[in-house]
Amino acid sequence: MPSLYVAHDDELVIVSRLALEVVGGRGLSFGWGSVVEITPAEEPADRGPFEGLLYGFALFFGIVGGLMLLGGALVGGLLVLAGIAVGGGAVLYRLRRRPGVISAPSFASDRAQHHVLVDGRDRKVFSDAIDLCQRTSQTWPALGALIDVPMAERQLAQALFDLAGALERRHEIRELHAELAKHDGAFELAPRMAKATSALAELDDEVTQRLEALHAVMVVGEELIRDQEIDALAREADEALARLTSAGPDISADAGSELAERTEAVLRAYRELT
Numbered sequence: 001m002p003s004l005y006v007a008h009d010d011e012l013v014i015v016s017r018l019a020l021e022v023v024g025g026r027g028l029s030f031g032w033g034s035v036v037e038i039t040p041a042e043e044p045a046d047r048g049p050f051e052g053l054l055y056g057f058a059l060f061f062g063i064v065g066g067l068m069l070l071g072g073a074l075v076g077g078l079l080v081l082a083g084i085a086v087g088g089g090a091v092l093y094r095l096r097r098r099p100g101v102i103s104a105p106s107f108a109s110d111r112a113q114h115h116v117l118v119d120g121r122d123r124k125v126f127s128d129a130i131d132l133c134q135r136t137s138q139t140w141p142a143l144g145a146l147i148d149v150p151m152a153e154r155q156l157a158q159a160l161f162d163l164a165g166a167l168e169r170r171h172e173i174r175e176l177h178a179e180l181a182k183h184d185g186a187f188e189l190a191p192r193m194a195k196a197t198s199a200l201a202e203l204d205d206e207v208t209q210r211l212e213a214l215h216a217v218m219v220v221g222e223e224l225i226r227d228q229e230i231d232a233l234a235r236e237a238d239e240a241l242a243r244l245t246s247a248g249p250d251i252s253a254d255a256g257s258e259l260a261e262r263t264e265a266v267l268r269a270y271r272e273l274t
Contacts, residue, residue, distance in 0.1 A: 003034035003157035006130070007102040013117040013126055015164035018106045025100030033137040034153040035160065037130075040100045115164035119174075122167040125207065129163055132214045139221030146224065156217075163210045170203035 005020040006013065014020060021027070026041035107114055117123050133156050140149050177196040183189050 001034075002031065002036045003154050004161055005036050005038065006160070007038040007104070008123070009040055009102060011118065012102075013123050013164075014102060014104055014107075014114060015117070015126070015161055016104060016106075016114045017161065018104070018110060018113045021103050021105070022100035023103040027100045032134055034150075034157050035130075035133070038102070040102065115161065115168045117164060117167055117171070119171050122171055125211070126160075126164060126167060129160060129211060129214055132211075132218050133160060136214070136218040136221055139218075139225055142225045142228065143221065159210065159214060163207070163214075166203060166206045166210060170200065170207060173200045173203060 002019075003017070005016045005018070007016075007020040007022070008014070020038055022038055022040050028039050028041055030037045104114060117126055136156060137153070140147055140152060173196060177193070177200055180189055180193045180196055184193070
């Protein structure tokens with residue numbers, strides 16, 4: 001069962017311990033470790049051949065059925081109804097292809113289980129953290145018994161959730177700091193401004209430390225794999241060198257050397273005779 005859901009579109013990122021989904025249209029999901037990423041699908045570039053075919057049939061049935069009704073043929077009514085049905089199917093097909101929107105069903109009742117990132121800088125920081133964590137999870141299969149994968153997955157998901165929380169708080173403090181800065185000369189706001197400045201600096205440090213910790217975890221995993229690869233290569237090299245440099249046939253018995261000596265002897269004899 002996933003430990004963390006991350007839903008993102010062009011405007012926000014929602015990081016939640018509770019299930020997120022895309023409603024009202026198509027969505028895409030991608031899972032790694034115990035994290036599930038969700039995003040609305042992209043807008044189709046065009047209607048597509050199938051949709052165009054449906055609209056074409058709807059138009060054809062409608063026109064032919066209308067003409068037949070004008071001519072007194074009751075069967076034209078059936079064609080008109082068929083055209084309406086096919087047109088409705090085309091509209092439904094179009095609706096099902098449109099991008100959906102992110103939904104957090106438990107957002108209002110369990111706000112503490114969600115973090116929302118709306119600032120572009122914060123979303124970029126979190127995206128970079130996602131990349132680090134994905135690289136980390138990719139090292140686990142090669143580490144075997146060196147790591148408890150289920151526990152590591154849960155810890156990595158918790159680390160991402162905590163980072164999102166720090167980013168969310170920093171954004172709120174940043175906005176408050178900007179509001180206070182607009183009234184920099186107000187004496188009564190000076191203590192609040194100082195406290196907001198200190199809190200912002202602390203959150204900057206917290207975000208940096210959390211990112212450094214995630215990077216360190218990724219580096220340790222990749223270095224362990226690199227060490228394993230180097231050890232394996234060293235063993236292969238030792239075996240190959242032992243095999244290739246062991247005592248072989250006497251060089252005097254080399255067929256190529258014997259052939260060269262015989263050829264030179266024949267050439268000398270030939271020159272003496274001529």
